[in-house]
Amino acid sequence: MSAAAPDSQQVTARSPLAGCTILIVCVLVLVFLVGFSTWALFRQADEIAKFTAEKPVTIKIAPLEDREADLNHLSERLEGFRQSLDNAGETKLELSADDLNTAIAAYPALSELKGAFHVREIREDGKLVLDTSLKLNGKPRRTRDGESGFVTSDPRYLNATLVARPELAQEEVVLRIDSIEVPGSTVPEPFLKQMSPYRVTERYKADTTLGPVMKKLTGLTVSGGKVVLRKSPGEIAPGTITNDQVDSAASRLFRWLGLAASVFLGLVGLILFVGMRAKRRKEREAAGK
Numbered sequence: 001m002s003a004a005a006p007d008s009q010q011v012t013a014r015s016p017l018a019g020c021t022i023l024i025v026c027v028l029v030l031v032f033l034v035g036f037s038t039w040a041l042f043r044q045a046d047e048i049a050k051f052t053a054e055k056p057v058t059i060k061i062a063p064l065e066d067r068e069a070d071l072n073h074l075s076e077r078l079e080g081f082r083q084s085l086d087n088a089g090e091t092k093l094e095l096s097a098d099d100l101n102t103a104i105a106a107y108p109a110l111s112e113l114k115g116a117f118h119v120r121e122i123r124e125d126g127k128l129v130l131d132t133s134l135k136l137n138g139k140p141r142r143t144r145d146g147e148s149g150f151v152t153s154d155p156r157y158l159n160a161t162l163v164a165r166p167e168l169a170q171e172e173v174v175l176r177i178d179s180i181e182v183p184g185s186t187v188p189e190p191f192l193k194q195m196s197p198y199r200v201t202e203r204y205k206a207d208t209t210l211g212p213v214m215k216k217l218t219g220l221t222v223s224g225g226k227v228v229l230r231k232s233p234g235e236i237a238p239g240t241i242t243n244d245q246v247d248s249a250a251s252r253l254f255r256w257l258g259l260a261a262s263v264f265l266g267l268v269g270l271i272l273f274v275g276m277r278a279k280r281r282k283e284r285e286a287a288g289k
Contacts, residue, residue, distance in 0.1 A: 045139035047188065049138070051182045051185035051191075052158050054157070056157040057157070059131055059132065061105050061114060064102070085231050090231065095229070096122070109209065116134060116135075118130065128165070129161060130161070133158070138156040162181075162198075163180075165178065166220060168219060172201045172202055174199050174201070175198040175200050218231050
């Protein structure tokens with residue numbers, strides 16, 4: 001018995017299984033996670049393609065011709081509100097649908113919203129009805145001749161009507177989207193939750209003019225067919241947007257990835273456990289001969 005023990009230890013030391021187990025498991029897990037992530041990404045792209053289009057639609061832009069008086073009046077109101085934010089008292093700014101559309105059409109700072117959003121209506125229930133043509137990322141593909149990088153995607157466009165509630169959160173104006181209406185298509189609930197809240201003014205937080213204005217706001221309401229921005233002494237601005245609110249679909253994806261990885265690791269561990277037990281049993285049998 002004692003003479004066979006060194007032979008058993010020598011067999012164990014020479015076995016490649018013990019030294020490669022961790023590496024094999026890591027490689028298998030990596031391949032699984034990459035494959036699952038790629039599958040989920042392409043599946044999401046296929047679902048988005050069902051209610052988006054290859055081309056944008058024309059979104060109405062407020063006319064500016066022969067409206068010098070209206071533009072001057074709007075500019076005076078906006079500048080007066082901006083300056084009043086530095087005062088200690090209460091101040092507010094009421095903006096109608098026409099005011100919002102005119103500002104989008106007239107001011108270069110809002111050029112990224114021009115042709116992408118048009119406020120059709122401000123409803124009495126505090127919701128905005130917006131016509132939109134939003135550019136989204138399409139299905140990933142390999143780059144063609146003349147394109148940079150290795151992977152790119154062709155854009156898709158969400159040509160839809162949004163029904164949303166504007167709110168102030170995290171020192172910016174966001175849209176809590178209640179519904180997305182696409183002619184001839186149905187937008188799935190997970191996409192709606194992923195898109196809401198839509199951080200329509202996030203890009204302006206670093207703007208030297210609009211950023212400080214949003215930072216000083218303490219509230220936002222919709223009343224009488226107008227969006228009302230205000231700064232009230234003693235009023236605390238609403239809290240921040242959590243990561244789960246900004247991208248709930250991504251959170252669900254990572255939860256599924258974690259669950260799938262846990263199940264996969266459990267199966268790998270079980271296979272390795274059974275294999276190691278069988279190996280030890282063979283070594284004991286060899287040692288007993």
